Amino acid sequence: xxxxxxxxxxxxxxxxxxxxxxxxxxxxxxxxxxxxxxxxxxxxxxxxxxxxxxxxxxxxxxxxxxxxxxxxxxxxxxxxxxxxxxxxxxxxxxxxxxxxxxxxxxxxxxxxxxxxxxxxxxxxxxxxxxxxxxxxxxxxxxxxxxxxxxxxxxxxxxxxxxxxxxxxxxxxxxxxxxxxxxxxxxxxxxxxxxxxxxxxxxxxxxxxxxxxxxxxxxxxxxxxxxxxxxxxxxxxxxxxxxxxxxxxxxxxxxxxxxxxxxxxxxxxxxxxxxxxxxxxxxxxxxxxxxxxxxxxxxxxxxxxxxxxxxxxxxxxxxxxxxxxxxxxxxxxxxxxxxxxxxxxxxxxxxxxxxxxxxxxxxxxxxxxxxxxxxxxxxxxxxxxxxxxxxxxxxxxxxxxxxxxxxxxxxxxxxxxxxxxxxxxxxxxxxxxxxxxxxxxxxxxxxxxxxxxxxxxxxxxxxxxxxxxxxxxxxxxxxxxxxxxxxxxxxxxxxxxxxxxxxxxxxxxxxxxxxxxxxxxxxxxxxxxxxxxxxxxxxxxxxxxxxxxxxxxxxxxxxxxxxxxxxxxxxxxxxxxxxxxxxxxxxxxxxxxxxxxxxxxxxxxxxxxxxxxxxxxxxxxxxxxxxxx
Numbered sequence: 001x002x003x004x005x006x007x008x009x010x011x012x013x014x015x016x017x018x019x020x021x022x023x024x025x026x027x028x029x030x031x032x033x034x035x036x037x038x039x040x041x042x043x044x045x046x047x048x049x050x051x052x053x054x055x056x057x058x059x060x061x062x063x064x065x066x067x068x069x070x071x072x073x074x075x076x077x078x079x080x081x082x083x084x085x086x087x088x089x090x091x092x093x094x095x096x097x098x099x100x101x102x103x104x105x106x107x108x109x110x111x112x113x114x115x116x117x118x119x120x121x122x123x124x125x126x127x128x129x130x131x132x133x134x135x136x137x138x139x140x141x142x143x144x145x146x147x148x149x150x151x152x153x154x155x156x157x158x159x160x161x162x163x164x165x166x167x168x169x170x171x172x173x174x175x176x177x178x179x180x181x182x183x184x185x186x187x188x189x190x191x192x193x194x195x196x197x198x199x200x201x202x203x204x205x206x207x208x209x210x211x212x213x214x215x216x217x218x219x220x221x222x223x224x225x226x227x228x229x230x231x232x233x234x235x236x237x238x239x240x241x242x243x244x245x246x247x248x249x250x251x252x253x254x255x256x257x258x259x260x261x262x263x264x265x266x267x268x269x270x271x272x273x274x275x276x277x278x279x280x281x282x283x284x285x286x287x288x289x290x291x292x293x294x295x296x297x298x299x300x301x302x303x304x305x306x307x308x309x310x311x312x313x314x315x316x317x318x319x320x321x322x323x324x325x326x327x328x329x330x331x332x333x334x335x336x337x338x339x340x341x342x343x344x345x346x347x348x349x350x351x352x353x354x355x356x357x358x359x360x361x362x363x364x365x366x367x368x369x370x371x372x373x374x375x376x377x378x379x380x381x382x383x384x385x386x387x388x389x390x391x392x393x394x395x396x397x398x399x400x401x402x403x404x405x406x407x408x409x410x411x412x413x414x415x416x417x418x419x420x421x422x423x424x425x426x427x428x429x430x431x432x433x434x435x436x437x438x439x440x441x442x443x444x445x446x447x448x449x450x451x452x453x454x455x456x457x458x459x460x461x462x463x464x465x466x467x468x469x470x471x472x473x474x475x476x477x478x479x480x481x482x483x484x485x486x487x488x489x490x491x492x493x494x495x496x497x498x499x500x501x502x503x504x505x506x507x508x509x510x511x512x513x514x515x516x517x518x519x520x521x522x523x524x525x526x527x528x529x530x531x532x533x534x535x536x537x538x539x540x541x542x543x544x545x546x547x548x549x550x551x552x553x554x555x556x557x558x559x560x561x562x563x564x565x566x567x568x569x570x571x572x573x574x575x576x577x578x579x580x581x582x583x584x585x586x587x588x589x590x591x592x593x594x595x596x597x598x599x600x601x602x603x604x605x606x607x608x609x610x611x612x613x614x615x616x617x618x619x620x621x622x623x624x625x626x627x628x
Contacts (some may be wrong), residue, residue, distance in 0.1 A: 054220045058082045060089035064589065064617035082615065083216040084109055084225065086593055091586070093227065095213050096594035097268055097574035098587075101233035105214075109225040110187060112215065113155035117143065119208075121162035128170050128201045132162065134318040135201070139208045142266070145600045146217045147224065155223060157191040160211065165199045172202050172270060172322040173388035174545065179235025180207035184214075186229045203235075205320045206268055210234065213597070237579035238533065240495055240546030242271030243569055244326075248278035250557035251302040258315055263566050263603045265319030267573035267594070272316055272323045273391060273548055276304070279346075279361040282336030284309075288376035296336020309384050324450075325381045328393025329374070330431045331401075334361025342370040344408070345401040354401045357512065357554070362401045365431035366411040375438035382442050389472065390439060394432065395452035399424040425461050432456070436470065450474055450495065459486050468492045472545060476503075479536050488540040496547040501531035502572065504551040504564045511554055525591065525608065528571040529584040546576050566605035567595040589617055 057079045058065045065085040086094045093105045119136045123129045169176065180198040187193070196207035215226045243264060245252065261272055276284045282296025285305050297303045304312075313323050337343040346361045348354040355361070363370055382390070402408045403419055408427070417423040440446050450472045451457070456465040457473055466473070472493045475484055478500040487494055496502065499519050507522025509515070533544040549569040556564050571591060574580055580587065592614050598605045613620035 054079070057220070058085035058615075060085055062618075063089060065089050066618075067616050079220060081216075081218045081220045083593075084218055086589065087214075087216060087227070090590050090593070092590075093214060093230075094590050094593055095210055095232075096570065096590050096597075097577035098580065098590070099210070099232050099234035100237060100578050101235065102231060104229075104231040106184070106186070106227035106229035108228050109216070109218075110192065110228050111155040111221075112192070112224045112226050113157055114143070114147070114151055114224045116155075116157035117160070117215075118158070119160040119162060121164065121204075123162070123164055123167050123201075126167035128164070128167055131170055131201050131318060132164070132204070135205045135208060138265075138318060139212060142209075142212045142601060143215050143224070145602070146215075146597070148217060148219060148600070150222050151224065152222045156187055158194060158226070159191050160194040160196065160208075162204050162208075163195070163197045164201055164204050165197075166201075169200050169202075170317070171386060171388070172317070172320065174239045176200055176202055177235070178202050178206055178270065178320070179233070180204060180210075181234075182207050182210055182230060182232040184227060184230040192226065192228075202270075202320050205265075205318075206234070209266065209268060209320075212266075236268070236270075236577045238544065238546035238576045240271055240548075241269045241573060241576040242273050242324075242495075242546065242548040243269060243565065244273035244275055244497065244548045244550045245561070245565075246275040246278065246551065246553045247283060247304075248275065248281050249553040251281065251283055251298055252553065252561055253558040254304070254308050254312060256558040256561050257312060259562055259603055260565060261312070261316045261319055261321050262601060263562075263570070263598055263605070264321050264573075265316075266598060266601060266603075267570040268320070268577050269569065269573045270321055271546075271548065272321050273326060274323055275326045275328065275552075277336070278328060278332045279334030279355070279359050286377055286380045288380050289373060291339065292336040292377075295338060296334075306384065313385060322387065323385055324387050324389060324391055325385050326391035326393055326450075327374075327377060327381065328391075328395070329435065330363040330365060330428065331355070331395065331397045332361070332393060333363055334359055337361070337363075340370075340373060342367050342373065344405045345398075348401065348404075354404070355398050356396050360398075360401065362397065363431065364405065364408060365427055365434075366408055371434045371438055374435055375442055378439050379442040382447075387447075389448045389450055390443070391450040391474075392432075392435065392439070393452060394456065395454045395476070397428055397455065402427060421455075425455065425465065428456065429465050432465065446470065448472055453477055453481075453483055453487075457483060457487065462486070462492075463490060474548070476550070479531065484536060488537055488543050491543070493543050493545050494537075495545050496531075496533055496536065497550045498531070498536070499550075501527050502547060502549045504549055504568060505554065505556060508555050517555070523568070525568045525571040526584040528568050529575060529580070529587060529591075531572070532575055532580065534579060534581075547572060562604035563606040566598055566603050567591065567608065568606075570594055570598070585621075588621075 054070055056067055057070050059068055070079055092098050092103045121132050123132045177199040180196055180203040183195045185193040196204055198204035198207055218225050281298050282292045283303050285293050285303055293303050316323050334346050342363055344362055344364045345354045347359040351358040351360050402424055417426060451466060453475050468491050473487050474495040474497055476497050476499055477483055479498040503519050506519035508517050510517045534541045537544045549572050551564050592608060595605050
């Protein structure tokens with residue numbers, strides 16, 4: 001006889017099964033949530049055990065950390081996490097960039113109570129106190145970002161004292177002292193004392209950044225640790241340590257800009273050179289000339305508003321970074337200027353005749369009204385950025401554009417000029433001298449101007465066009481270019497952005513033709529690290545203000561800017577901070593650890609090698625002592 005069940009009984013049984021499943025699911029979710037709360041670092045009283053007994057330890061062998069199995073015979077103190085091994089095994093406790101003065105660190109790591117790290121300063125009721133308080137928040141957030149699991153309770157409290165001599169300076173300039181001293185006293189029974197002394201807020205912030213790196217997370221014991229003692233004195237070798245980022249070819253979101261600035265602060269770079277506009281778009285909101293961004297932005301949502309700029313400048317200041325605006329002219333202008341009457345050659349074709357990349361566009365220097373418009377634009381930027389220097393661009397002017405503009409040629413002939421290169425240099429000088437005069441007028445002083453290397457910086461025109469007491473020259477040609485020597489021999493101060501080592505956009509496919517882009521191949525971090533200004537400038541290195549890594553964004557946008565810049569720009573950061581004289585091999589382990597640090601801070605820095613190689617140092621490099 002077949003088994004049968006009534007519809008009524010069927011529905012009852014089905015309901016019971018469903019109810020049972022829901023109860024089971026609810027209990028399961030509750031259990032998972034409770035466990036998730038258990039491992040939160042916001043709960044200081046809960047003891048977190050590792051999900052399984054640790055299998056691996058690291059030990060320092062011949063200045064590198066080697067992965068080894070933990071055995072029953074191991075003393076607990078001998079079981080080192082990888083961060084702890086790097087502290088003991090790396091030069092200068094793994095600090096990046098390596099300090100330039102005394103470095104003495106303790107021989108043991110002490111468990112720290114993460115929830116009891118306090119920073120006090122002598123800046124209350126001073127003009128810089130707000131900056132100091134924001135920097136302290138950043139310091140604590142950076143420590144928190146290194147904690148990858150739970151924290152076991154206990155540990156010593158930490159009290160950090162900030163002593164700042166100059167409590168009024170809140171703007172970074174080329175002359176601002178950035179050095180600091182840091183001392184960790186061997187602790188008593190309850191707390192560890194840290195003393196950071198600096199001349200300015202910016203030096204104190206650098207000291208906090210170093211302390212961030214001395215506080216590590218031990219993922220074997222699930223605890224925060226720091227050395228029992230330390231004494232460090234430190235200051236940068238070069239005053240100008242920067243990144244130039246183009247936000248015109250492709251718009252870069254403010255969140256991506258903030259990630260760049262955060263990584264700069266973590267690496268002790270101090271100058272964000274903002275290439276705001278170009279022929280492709282005009283995304284900057286000018287209060288005086290609002291039609292420029294209304295016409296020239298890619299989209300109304302792709303504009304840097306006045307509030308955006310204010311927020312970014314302050315965000316950068318807290319992280320020890322100044323923002324230097326660039327308005328590139330008389331070339332590299334186009335979108336946004338269509339209705340002004342000051343623009344020629346916009347999107348002229350074939351573009352190869354009129355400019356170096358599409359779309360073309362240059363100012364018409366014969367239009368007197370142009371200088372009023374430029375003056376207004378300078379005024380807006382000076383008011384918002386308050387820079388100690390101003391970047392006027394001035395590169396890649398194409399004389400063919402002017403030569404093919406009838407009104408310009410007629411104006412030149414009326415002055416008795418011809419149409420040779422020297423005559424067009426006169427026209428260019430007419431623009432540059434008028435633009436500089438307007439910059440001075442708005443600044444209320446003779447603010448130093450920066451110009452890219454160009455036709456004007458060749459020996460034939462240099463001294464008469466760009467007086468050395470008015471201009472710094474930023475070099476984008478290759479490191480062996482004769483122009484560098486000529487600039488130095490003529491007494492100019494320079495900033496290096498030599499394309500053979502510091503152009504972060506090199507090594508990708510061409511976007512205007514087949515094959516690779518013009519500055520290929522890709523530049524590895526090792527070449528960036530070997531690009532020392534002392535090697536390039538020799539005995540005139542004192543005329544080198546510093547250097548900038550450059551990212552032009554024809555083939556990069558907000559989704560890729562992190563990986564293009566980082567961690568390679570951090571390699572340059574160490575060279576500029578320490579004037580490193582050793583090769584990249586000696587810095588490799590610290591560099592890889594710093595890349596991991598950036599990733600934990602939320603920077604999408606490119607991977608340099610497989611993680612296995614990072615966990616087994618010196619086993620992967622060609623010619624290493626472990627290779628046959």
